[in-house]
Amino acid sequence: MVSITVSVPVHTKELMNKFSEINWSGFVRKCIEQKADQLSWKDDMLKRLKKEEEFSEWAVETLKISRKGRLLKKKGLI
DSSP: OOOOOOOOOHHHHHHHHHTTTSOHHHHHHHHHHHHHHHHHHHHHHHHHHHHHHHHHHHHHHHHHHHHHHHHHHHTTOO
16 A cells, blocks of 8 residues: 655644544545545546447438438439
8 A cells, every 4th residue: 555645734633633533544545545436437437428429429320321321212313
């Protein structure tokens, strides 16, 4: 595990000392882990959404081409 240093205002440190029963290091570690997991999940969902958008665009374009072909067939142009 790696270590990081976090700076807080003096007032915040005084409040933290007031509630010494809290493992502040563990609390901050857990908060960072949760936020990193949330951001990772969000990034994954955005990538999946991008793939869905690409597929949707392909499907719409394919449908347009298909309909255009049927229209030209009806008019006897192909």
